[in-house]
Amino acid sequence: MRAAASPVTRAVSTAFGLVMVASAAVQADGPGLVAAVVAAAAVLAGSVFRPAATIAVLATVAVLVLADAPPVLTATSGLCAAAYLVLRHTAAVTSPTVLGAVGFTAAGLAAASLPIQLPWVPLLAPLAVLVLYVLVTRPFWAT
Amino acid sequence: MIESHSTEVELRWRPSPLTRAVITSAAAALAVAVIGGYWQLVAFAAPLVGVLVSIGWQRTVPRVHVHAEPGSARCFESEESRLDVWAVREDTETGDVAADLTLETVDGMRLERVEPASRQRQTVAVSADKWGRYPIVTRVRVLGRGGLVVGTGVADAANVFVFPLAPPQSTAIPRTELLDRLGTHLTRHIGPGVEYADVRRYVPGDQLRTVNWPVSARRGSLHVTERLTDRAADVVVLIDGYPQPPGPATEATDRIARGAVQVVQSALRSGDRAGVVALGGRHPRWLGADIGRRQFYRILDAMLTAGDGFETTPGTLAPRAAVPPGAIVIAFSTMLDTEFALALIDLRKRGHTVVAVDVLEGAPFEEERDRLVARMWSLQRSFMYRDMGTIGVDVVSWRGDATLDQAMQLVPDHRRPSRRRAART
Numbered sequence: 001m002r003a004a005a006s007p008v009t010r011a012v013s014t015a016f017g018l019v020m021v022a023s024a025a026v027q028a029d030g031p032g033l034v035a036a037v038v039a040a041a042a043v044l045a046g047s048v049f050r051p052a053a054t055i056a057v058l059a060t061v062a063v064l065v066l067a068d069a070p071p072v073l074t075a076t077s078g079l080c081a082a083a084y085l086v087l088r089h090t091a092a093v094t095s096p097t098v099l100g101a102v103g104f105t106a107a108g109l110a111a112a113s114l115p116i117q118l119p120w121v122p123l124l125a126p127l128a129v130l131v132l133y134v135l136v137t138r139p140f141w142a143t
Numbered sequence: 144m145i146e147s148h149s150t151e152v153e154l155r156w157r158p159s160p161l162t163r164a165v166i167t168s169a170a171a172a173l174a175v176a177v178i179g180g181y182w183q184l185v186a187f188a189a190p191l192v193g194v195l196v197s198i199g200w201q202r203t204v205p206r207v208h209v210h211a212e213p214g215s216a217r218c219f220e221s222e223e224s225r226l227d228v229w230a231v232r233e234d235t236e237t238g239d240v241a242a243d244l245t246l247e248t249v250d251g252m253r254l255e256r257v258e259p260a261s262r263q264r265q266t267v268a269v270s271a272d273k274w275g276r277y278p279i280v281t282r283v284r285v286l287g288r289g290g291l292v293v294g295t296g297v298a299d300a301a302n303v304f305v306f307p308l309a310p311p312q313s314t315a316i317p318r319t320e321l322l323d324r325l326g327t328h329l330t331r332h333i334g335p336g337v338e339y340a341d342v343r344r345y346v347p348g349d350q351l352r353t354v355n356w357p358v359s360a361r362r363g364s365l366h367v368t369e370r371l372t373d374r375a376a377d378v379v380v381l382i383d384g385y386p387q388p389p390g391p392a393t394e395a396t397d398r399i400a401r402g403a404v405q406v407v408q409s410a411l412r413s414g415d416r417a418g419v420v421a422l423g424g425r426h427p428r429w430l431g432a433d434i435g436r437r438q439f440y441r442i443l444d445a446m447l448t449a450g451d452g453f454e455t456t457p458g459t460l461a462p463r464a465a466v467p468p469g470a471i472v473i474a475f476s477t478m479l480d481t482e483f484a485l486a487l488i489d490l491r492k493r494g495h496t497v498v499a500v501d502v503l504e505g506a507p508f509e510e511e512r513d514r515l516v517a518r519m520w521s522l523q524r525s526f527m528y529r530d531m532g533t534i535g536v537d538v539v540s541w542r543g544d545a546t547l548d549q550a551m552q553l554v555p556d557h558r559r560p561s562r563r564r565a566a567r568t
Contacts, residue, residue: 050160057168064184065175071183078187081168082194089161090290097289100197101190108189112182122180129173136195137166140158140292 006091010047013087017043017056020080023073024063032066039063046088053088057081071112079105148214148301152207152230152283154294162291165191194291201288206233207242209281211301215449217440220308221272225257228300229264230283245282252277252303274307274400276447304449309405312548313412316376317537318556319496322469326375327413334372341369377418377432378410379466381490382446383476383483384423390509392477395502399475400446402500402547406473407442411435418470419445419453420461422486428453429465460486463493471496477503478527478538491535498554499531499538500547 021043025036042056060081064074082101086093158166169191176184211228218224230242244265248254252271271277281300286293321330333340342358345365358366380403387393403419410417411434418432419442430438430445430453445453456462459482466472472495476483491497506512506520528538532555541550 051164054164054167057164058171061168061172061175061184061187064187065179065181068181069183071186074183075186075189078172078190081187082165082190085161085164085168085191086194086290089159089164090286092286092290094197094201094289096197096200097194100193100195100200102193104189104193104196105186108186108192111189112186126177129177132192133170133173136169136192139198140162 009087009091013053013084014043014047016080016084016087017046017053020060020077020084021056021063023080024060024069024077025067026073027069028063028067030066032063035059035063035066043084050088053085057085071109074112075105075109078108145213147210147212149208149210150298150300152209152281152296152298154204154207154283154285154296156204156287156292156294159286159291159293162195165194169195198288198291201291204287204292204294205285207231207283207285207294207296208233209244209283209298209300211279214301216269216301216303217306217444217449218270218303219306220274221270222305223268223270224303225266225268226279226301226303227264227266228279228281230281230285232285242283242285245284246300247280247282248303249277249280251275252305254279269303271303271305273397274305274447276449277303277305279303302449304444304447306443306447307400307404309401309408310546311408312405312546313409314406314548314551315554316378316410316415316471316473317496317498317554319376319471320469321374321376324375325373326415327373328376328415330372330374332372332374333369336370336372338371339368340371342366343369376410376415377467377470378406378415379418379420379432379461379470379472379495380406380442381461381472381474381476381486382419382421382423383474383480384421384428385480385483386423387477387479388507390507391505392479392503392507395477395504398502398541398543399477402475402502402541403446404443405547407439411439416467417442418465418467420465421446422459422461422483425459426455426457427459427462427465428455429462430454431465432467432470460489466490466493466495469495472498474499475502477501477507478524479503479507484531487531487536488534497536498551499536500550501528501538501540504542 021036021039028036039056039059042052042059046053046056060077086097169188172184172188175181208231211226216224216226228246230244232242246265246267251273252269255268257266257268278299279301281298283296321328329338342355345367349367353367355366355368382399382403387396407417416432416434418430420427420429428445430441441452444450472490474487476499478501487497487499506517531538537554539550539553541547
């Protein structure tokens with residue numbers, strides 16, 4: 001919405017986007033740095049052109065993959081990505097949004113840093129992710 | 144008093160761009176995590192999933208009302224009218240964005256934004272070159288549930304009624320027996336008035352002030368001056384509101400309203416009572432005859448179905464209450480609909496003087512036909528004119544190149560009043 005584009009909100013969202021890219025690119029080198037530069041450029045473009053924000057987040061995923069970042073940095077980057085997208089699209093950040101993002105970050109960090117390596121996890125993971133995806137997007141089907 | 148009008152907008156909710164961006168990012172991160180085995184990306188996707196899941200804890204979607212002040216604007220053609228339109232969310236939280244408004248209108252109306260104070264409250268100046276009822280369509284876009292869903296809706300915030308402008312010429316009313324009420328139309332009846340009529344011998348009961356002293360002195364006995372009286376008429380305009388075939392007949396309908404306004408305007412200006420009956424759709428709208436400037440605007444309202452100052456009655460004939468006894472009925476029609484003609488014949492049978500103004504020009508066919516068809520059409524019309532004339536409904540043709548007062552000069556004079564006067568004296 002146009003109303004969300006107040007200069008302050010836009011600046012804060014751009015700052016979150018840059019933090020997202022920076023925390024992803026802490027350990028990056030070579031191709032990872034190139035991807036980080038692309039992501040930073042997309043963040044700057046996203047402050048003018050909104051769909052570029054999604055591209056910036058996708059480029060950050062590429063940076064994380066190339067740099068093979070540790071879970072803590074990944075979680076920080078993900079939290080910043082959520083804040084970046086929400087602030088970029090709407091000026092009103094409600095408390096449920098913040099609680100949901102922070103709570104799930106903690107849960108995701110815990111899940112990703114589990115030291116146990118079970119042999120059947122790679123088998124079950126795609127199914128679990130698919131079920132999770134369906135459950136999460138279900139409220140939006142009816143509307 | 145300016146009344147404002149409030150409409151609730153029916154919103155259709157769908158995922159907002161934010162939701163789509165978050166879903167895309169989360170899905171990409173999870174897909175890479177699963178396919179490539181980069182499990183730390185689950186931590187990246189988790190906050191995004193958290194944002195999506197938070198929809199269950201967000202507030203319910205708001206309801207939006209669109210307000211307009213004034214709720215229904217009335218103006219004449221090419222006049223400018225100003226409207227304030229704003230939207231109100233029912234659960235306005237502090238810092239939350241209100242609804243986003245876009246105002247539109249239909250073809251034929253110009254809409255200009257005047258100093259847009261905010262996107263939630265807009266002032267527009269509207270004007271139209273052609274009479275009619277123009278809705279101000281408001282498109283509302285509002286974010287709900289923490290920005291995760293977006294609702295869009297369309298509502299008519301206000302109606303702008305544009306009244307037709309009529310030429311200022313007065314139209315003549317057909318000669319007929321007028322009501323026994325003081326007015327401005329000169330009649331041949333003796334009574335109070337200013338025009339000289341006759342001198343006759345004094346009879347007891349005559350007012351002394353009417354005594355003509357010079358004549359009395361010359362004749363040696365009292366004589367009084369008689370004067371012609373001015374009387375008023377009741378004019379009821381009948382409007383053809385039946386569906387018209389496309390092409391020339393639809394264009395002619397425009398002149399129905401203009402002609403009706405001109406007749407009403409000139410009747411009210413000369414102190415007559417005027418009323419209106421709009422036939423069509425089996426629910427005639429009508430407004431009883433009355434005098435004054437207010438009645439002019441009431442008649443315009445009834446013609447354009449604005450407000451609720453008029454009455455409706457089921458049926459296809461003009462209601463008896465709408466046409467007072469002795470009223471002159473002037474009908475504007477394309478004379479293509481049988482039910483309208485039947486309504487005219489019914490009025491004639493009730494004893495009214497009925498004049499039908501035919502606004503149709505030429506044959507009502509859209510494409511060019513054989514000249515024989517046009518010839519047959521004009522013959523058919525002249526038969527119809529003659530048949531209606533036999534019943535007592537005079538039909539005059541009003542073409543676009545003449546003004547209405549010129550056309551109405553052609554109403555045949557049946558000389559009924561003079562014959563009755565001869566019988567009386």
